[in-house]
Amino acid sequence: MSASFVPVPAGSDFPLENLPYAVFSTKTNPTHRLCVAIGEHVLDLKAVAHLFPASLQDALQAPTLNLLMSLGHEAWAAVRAQIQKLLLKGSEVEQNVDLRNAALVAQSEISLHLPAQIGDYTDFYSSIHHATNVGIMFRGADNALMPNWRHLPVGYHGRASSVVVSGTPIRRPLGQTMPEGAEKPVFGACKLLDFELEMAFFIGGPGNKMGEPIKVDDAWQNVFGFTLMNDWSARDIQKWEYVPLGPFTAKNMGTTISPWVVTTAALKPFLLDNFPQEPEVLPYLRQSLPFNFDINLEVSLKPDNDVETLISKSNFKHLYWTPLQQIAHHTITGCNLRPGDLMASGTISGETPDSYGSMLELCWRGSKTVELQGGKTRKFLQDYDEVIIRGHCEKNGLRIGFGSCAGQVLPAITL
Amino acid sequence: MSASFVPVPAGSDFPLENLPYAVFSTKTNPTHRLCVAIGEHVLDLKAVAHLFPASLQDALQAPTLNLLMSLGHEAWAAVRAQIQKLLLKGSEVEQNVDLRNAALVAQSEISLHLPAQIGDYTDFYSSIHHATNVGIMFRGADNALMPNWRHLPVGYHGRASSVVVSGTPIRRPLGQTMPEGAEKPVFGACKLLDFELEMAFFIGGPGNKMGEPIKVDDAWQNVFGFTLMNDWSARDIQKWEYVPLGPFTAKNMGTTISPWVVTTAALKPFLLDNFPQEPEVLPYLRQSLPFNFDINLEVSLKPDNDVETLISKSNFKHLYWTPLQQIAHHTITGCNLRPGDLMASGTISGETPDSYGSMLELCWRGSKTVELQGGKTRKFLQDYDEVIIRGHCEKNGLRIGFGSCAGQVLPAITL
Numbered sequence: 001m002s003a004s005f006v007p008v009p010a011g012s013d014f015p016l017e018n019l020p021y022a023v024f025s026t027k028t029n030p031t032h033r034l035c036v037a038i039g040e041h042v043l044d045l046k047a048v049a050h051l052f053p054a055s056l057q058d059a060l061q062a063p064t065l066n067l068l069m070s071l072g073h074e075a076w077a078a079v080r081a082q083i084q085k086l087l088l089k090g091s092e093v094e095q096n097v098d099l100r101n102a103a104l105v106a107q108s109e110i111s112l113h114l115p116a117q118i119g120d121y122t123d124f125y126s127s128i129h130h131a132t133n134v135g136i137m138f139r140g141a142d143n144a145l146m147p148n149w150r151h152l153p154v155g156y157h158g159r160a161s162s163v164v165v166s167g168t169p170i171r172r173p174l175g176q177t178m179p180e181g182a183e184k185p186v187f188g189a190c191k192l193l194d195f196e197l198e199m200a201f202f203i204g205g206p207g208n209k210m211g212e213p214i215k216v217d218d219a220w221q222n223v224f225g226f227t228l229m230n231d232w233s234a235r236d237i238q239k240w241e242y243v244p245l246g247p248f249t250a251k252n253m254g255t256t257i258s259p260w261v262v263t264t265a266a267l268k269p270f271l272l273d274n275f276p277q278e279p280e281v282l283p284y285l286r287q288s289l290p291f292n293f294d295i296n297l298e299v300s301l302k303p304d305n306d307v308e309t310l311i312s313k314s315n316f317k318h319l320y321w322t323p324l325q326q327i328a329h330h331t332i333t334g335c336n337l338r339p340g341d342l343m344a345s346g347t348i349s350g351e352t353p354d355s356y357g358s359m360l361e362l363c364w365r366g367s368k369t370v371e372l373q374g375g376k377t378r379k380f381l382q383d384y385d386e387v388i389i390r391g392h393c394e395k396n397g398l399r400i401g402f403g404s405c406a407g408q409v410l411p412a413i414t415l
Numbered sequence: 416m417s418a419s420f421v422p423v424p425a426g427s428d429f430p431l432e433n434l435p436y437a438v439f440s441t442k443t444n445p446t447h448r449l450c451v452a453i454g455e456h457v458l459d460l461k462a463v464a465h466l467f468p469a470s471l472q473d474a475l476q477a478p479t480l481n482l483l484m485s486l487g488h489e490a491w492a493a494v495r496a497q498i499q500k501l502l503l504k505g506s507e508v509e510q511n512v513d514l515r516n517a518a519l520v521a522q523s524e525i526s527l528h529l530p531a532q533i534g535d536y537t538d539f540y541s542s543i544h545h546a547t548n549v550g551i552m553f554r555g556a557d558n559a560l561m562p563n564w565r566h567l568p569v570g571y572h573g574r575a576s577s578v579v580v581s582g583t584p585i586r587r588p589l590g591q592t593m594p595e596g597a598e599k600p601v602f603g604a605c606k607l608l609d610f611e612l613e614m615a616f617f618i619g620g621p622g623n624k625m626g627e628p629i630k631v632d633d634a635w636q637n638v639f640g641f642t643l644m645n646d647w648s649a650r651d652i653q654k655w656e657y658v659p660l661g662p663f664t665a666k667n668m669g670t671t672i673s674p675w676v677v678t679t680a681a682l683k684p685f686l687l688d689n690f691p692q693e694p695e696v697l698p699y700l701r702q703s704l705p706f707n708f709d710i711n712l713e714v715s716l717k718p719d720n721d722v723e724t725l726i727s728k729s730n731f732k733h734l735y736w737t738p739l740q741q742i743a744h745h746t747i748t749g750c751n752l753r754p755g756d757l758m759a760s761g762t763i764s765g766e767t768p769d770s771y772g773s774m775l776e777l778c779w780r781g782s783k784t785v786e787l788q789g790g791k792t793r794k795f796l797q798d799y800d801e802v803i804i805r806g807h808c809e810k811n812g813l814r815i816g817f818g819s820c821a822g823q824v825l826p827a828i829t830l
Contacts, residue, residue, distance in 0.1 A: 120576050125660060146658050151600050152591050156660040157572040157667070161535050161751050162625055171626035173748035176567055176697060185566050187697045210577055210669060211586035211828065234748070243561050245540060245571040246661025252572070252750035254625060282591060282602045284830065333588035333649070334828075335667035336576050413626065413749075415699065 004087045005094040006104065008039035013260075013392060013401020015039075017269075019083055020260035020402070021065055021225065024110040032063040032113055037260060037403075038087055040107050045083075047103035048093060052082055065116045065261065069204040069224045070339035076204070076224070080265055112259035114165050115227070116202055116340040121163055121255070122330060123198075123231060123344045124155040126321035128275075130349035133361045150279065153321035153329050155346075158231075159252040163342065166228075166258050166405045172383060172412040173253040175237040185240060189412035192235035192366075193381040197299050197357030197389055199316055200229040200257060200344040201323050203337045210336040216287045216328035222337065223323055226267065228258040228297070228389045228405035229344050235360055235380070257342070258389070258405035266400050270294045270393040275320045284332055291322045295402075297348060297391045299357070301372060304384030309372040311362060314348050314355045316391075383411040419502040420509040421519065423454035428675075428807060428816020430454075432684075434498055435675035435817070436480055436640065439525040447478040447528055452675060452818075453502055455522050460498075462518035463508060467497055480531045480676065484619040484639045484754035491619070491639070495680055527674035529580050530642070531617055531755040536578055536670070537745060538613075538646060538759045539570040541736035543690075545764035545772060552780045565694065568736035568744050570761075573646075574667040578757065581643075581673050581820045587798060587827040588668040590652040600655060604827035607650035607781075608796040612714050612772030612804055614731055615644040615672060615759040616738050618752045625751040631702045631743035637752065638738055641682065643673040643712070643804045643820035644759050650775055650795070672757070673804070673820035681815050685709045685808040690735045699747055706737045710817075712763060712806045714772070716787060719799030724787040726777060729763050729770045731806075798826040 004016045014020065014037040024035050024042060035042035049060040056079055059068040068079065086093045093100050125131055128145070131154075135144030148154065164170075172193055176185045204224030208214050214222060231251060238250030272292040280286070295316035302308035326343055347357040356362050359380050362370050369377040381387070386409075391402035419431045429435065429452040439450050439457060450457035464475040471494055474483040483494065501508045508515050540546055543560070546569075550559030563569065579585075587608055591600045619639030623629050629637060646666060653665030687707040695701070710731035717723035741758055762772040771777045774795050777785050784792040796802065801824075806817035 120574055147593070148591075148600070148655055148658065152656060154656070154660055155663050157574055157663065159535060159572050159750060160575070161753050161756070162749075164625070168625075171749050174628065174699075175747055176563075178562070184694070185563070185697065187699060210579070210583075211825070213589065213828075213830065215830075237748070240563055241567060241569070242659070242661075243563065244657070244661070245569055246657075246659070248570050248572065249744065249748045249750065252745070253748040279599070282600065284589075284602060329664065330667070333590055333652070333664045333668040334577075334586050335574060335664065338576050341576070410626070413628075415628065415630075 003089055004038055005089045005091065006038045006041050006087060011399065012039050013399065013403055015399065016084055016087055017398060018262065018266045018400045019080060020262045021115060022259045022261065023064055023113040023115050025113065026105060026110055034060060034062065034065060036083055037107065041104050042107060042110060043083065043087065044103045044105055048086060051086060052079065066340040069116065069202060070206055072205045073221050076263065077265065080263065112165055114163065115259060115261050118160045118163050118342045119338045119340055121158040121160040121342040122155055123158045123346060124153050124321065124326050125346040126153050126319045126326065127346055127348045128320040129318060129351055130347040130357060130361065133349060133356065137365045151281065153326045155326065156246045158255065162252055163255045163257060166256055166407065168256065169408045169410045170232050170254040170256065171410045173234050173237065174412055174415065175234060175249055176240055177236040178240040190234040190237055193409060194233045194235050194359045195299065195381065195387045196231035196233055196347040197297060197312060197314055198229040198231050198344045198347060199226055200342050201226045202261060203341040203343065204339055207338045208331055208336055211334040213334060214327050214331045216285060216324050217289060219324040219327035220289065220291060222327055223264050225261040225263040227261055228391050228402050230256040230387055230389055230405055230407060231344060256405055256407040258403050260403045262400065262402055267293050267393065269395060269398060270400065272317050274322055277320065284328055285325050287322060287324050291324045292317055295391050295393050297389065300388045301378065302386040302388060303372065303376055307373050308388060311370055312354065312356055314350045314357050316348060318348055318350045319345055381409050383409055385409050418504055419453060420504045420506065421453045421456050421502060426814065427454050428814065428818055430814065431499060431502055432813060433677065433681045433815045434495060435677045436530060437674045437676065438479055438528040438530050440528065441520060441525055449475060449477065449480065451498055452522065456519050457522060457525060458498065458502065459518045459520055463501060466501060467494065481755040484531065484617060485621055487620045488636050491678065492680065495678065527580060529578065530674060530676050533575045533578050533757045534753045534755055536573040536575040536757040537570055538573045538761060539568050539736065539741050540761040541568050541734045541741065542761055542763045543735040544733060544766055545762040545776065548764060548771065548776045566696065568741045570741065571661045573670065577667055578670045578672060581671055581822065583671065584823045584825045585647050585669040586825045588649050588652065589827055589830065590649060590664055591655055592651040593655040605649035605652055608824060609648045609650050609774045610714065610796065610802045611646035611648055611762040612712060612727060612729055613644040613646050613759045613762060614641055615757050616641045617676060618756040618758065619754055622753045623746055623751055626749040628749060629742050629746045631700060631739050632704060634739040634742035635704065635706060637742055638679050640676040640678040642676055643806050643817050645671040645802055645804055645820055645822060646759060671820055671822040673818050675818045677815065677817055682708050682808065684810060684813060685815065687732050689737055692735065699743055700740050702737060702739050706739045707732055710806050710808050712804065715803045716793065717801040717803060718787065718791055722788050723803060726785055727769065727771055729765045729772050731763060733763055733765045734760055796824050798824055800824050
């Protein structure tokens with residue numbers, strides 16, 4: 001690809017081949033509007049919408065990505081091609097100084113917002129290493145994976161209202177717990193607050209009508225793009241409340257996503273074979289296309305006023321179930337998906353202890369400590385700890401990055 | 416109260432004291448707009464919005480109830496008082512023939528739609544008789560109620576996209592099940608399709624900020640009004656999938672609510688003491704206000720081209736946990752609620768077998784049959800069966816009704 005007229009520093013997450021979407025505003029213009037990242041700038045899509053075909057202009061001038069998501073993959077390809085053209089050396093954006101000044105904004109000058117209005121948020125449980133680790137801890141090695149786990153992508157409905165964008169602080173939740181050996185539950189601040197390293201994708205396309213499942217090999221048309229996610233979890237609250245209907249208040253205090261939505265088109269060079277599945281799944285989940293990606297994921301923990309320590313290195317490729325299988329299973333009953341719906345992977349742990357995606361696994365339920373720089377240690381998260389998730393793909397000199405998904409823990413309030 | 420100029424037949428669900436809200440359209444005017452029911456008519460609130468204070472007019476001209484819900488209880492009281500005034504004998508609506516003709520529409524002429532855009536839908540599990548029945552069937556009488564059940568209102572996040580209004584057909588879902596004695600799961604149409612008799616309420620008020628719990632004794636300000644609900648459930652799919660994260664595809668094929676939202680104000684004459692709770696709950700759930708209601712609930716089953724049979728009579732008052740406790744628990748972590756969010760009760764069963772709120776309980780997991788008129792019998796639902804839920808309060812000649820919540824089962828599709 002020829003070079004952009006916008007400088008892209010070496011090691012940048014945002015070359016011309018990436019162009020992740022986000023919703024931004026500036027101090028001088030608080031209107032929420034769409035952009036793509038390029039190097040250390042963004043291209044304001046509202047400011048250049050007039051340079052696109054008329055049928056795409058409404059979507060590019062909207063305050064969220066939902067309308068663009070709804071238009072489907074052919075429109076996405078057309079928008080991407082035109083954005084790349086506008087960012088090439090010699091483009092009309094480069095040559096028109098007024099337009100260039102209006103449309104190119106330094107990332108240091110912007111605030112980023114939730115990229116879409118999320119109708120429903122679903123969280124899966126698709127990492128076999130994570131599910132096995134949790135199973136060993138709570139049920140022993142012999143019954144680690146539940147009988148259904150290899151037959152269907154286990155998932156649950158999450159809380160959409162409390163999905164927030166990177167940088168939003170998360171307050172330590174209050175709630176009920178049943179301490180070991182106690183006779184009745186106690187009330188107080190969560191003692192075992194955790195992060196979960198996840199990725200999520202946004203549903204695109206017009207969506208399916210209620211009653212009409214999406215076939216696994218058609219489902220790629222419904223994947224608009226990916227973000228990083230931290231699914232904050234209150235382990236002590238979860239343990240007491242989750243039987244029999246699953247996690248509820250243990251996870252509804254907040255879920256953080258990164259602001260940049262990296263499209264499936266940008267991830268294409270990093271496609272991998274799907275994770276091998278044994279036993280063979282039922283026909284409605286048999287997928288003939290590869291839809292797995294080599295995405296390096298990292299978690300860092302930063303105590304208040306201190307340096308950050310890298311505490312986990314994982315990869316999207318460890319997921320047993322693919323996004324296409326997740327969509328096929330979610331809709332097999334006829335459940336309708338809508339553009340802007342968010343689907344998360346569940347905690348992504350690799351095979352080795354340095355790749356585990358939660359404090360629960362890293363400290364093995366409190367039986368060991370996680371070492372931080374400067375001699376500090378952790379089992380679970382402390383007040384004012386910041387958790388920073390980063391992700392990127394890299395191959396043959398091409399780097400496609402996700403930016404970061406960060407959030408700081410605030411102390412619990414007093415009722 | 417003085418009489419309305421609009422006739423209200425004896426036994427009507429919709430006297431001047433009720434005035435439930437809905438969203439409607441007509442063949443000649445397909446715009447979705449707000450109304451209240453009065454007798455066999457509706458009052459089009461868009462057509463009379465100019466007769467309200469300016470601060471309320473936007474909400475009354477909106478296509479859903481969300482904006483009115485967001486305004487809070489003082490605005491709701493003002494709107495209700497003005498609507499009652501406009502419907503009294505001698506009102507300006509009666510006297511202005513053009514306005515009357517424009518604003519009063521026969522219910523036989525209207526289509527009803529979802530009353531609000533539902534941001535999140537939460538389903539609780541708050542009937543002690545239902546939870547006990549299910550517990551006995553699946554775990555035996557000694558462990559019927561889970562240890563947490565009397566300490567917190569167990570609930571889970573449901574699927575908002577597939578909440579539909581009464582009258583929408585529901586397709587029998589496809590999915591995975593593990594038949595008794597089988598070695599691996601099988602795929603096919605759900606064999607144990609069920610209804611669940613529930614009620615639901617819409618969240619009103621501006622909502623709470625993330626991180627700020629709603630106190631149990633403040634939560635009445637967040638209850639806009641109530642509907643009937645059928646939480647369709649695929650029992651065989653649920654049994655195989657629900658461990659460990661709760662119901663997912665077993666309930667996401669559709670959830671039906673009645674179109675009329677009966678306000679808390681209209682229900683006030685039917686307030687009851689709360690259900691006695693033993694042991695005493697933790698302080699954040701201790702409620703000093705009564706917020707229980709005497710609402711008669713009925714379920715009828717109507718096979719295709721046949722008469723309906725009343726198969727259950729229950730009552731809202733059987734709920735162990737109140738809506739205010741549900742709100743306090745939901746938000747204790749800081750989870751934010753938004754106007755238009757929907758909270759459901761869970762299946763409402765009474766103590767006696769004729770008051771059970773699901774086929775699972777009525778046929779006691781298939782061990783007995785439910786008798787219908789004309790000699791037909793049922794265990795679970797058959798294709799083309801229609802389930803009709805009705806509800807009303809009645810006391811001293813005052814009847815406040817909810818209308819009906821109906822849905823017909825369509826056969827599963829062939830993939």
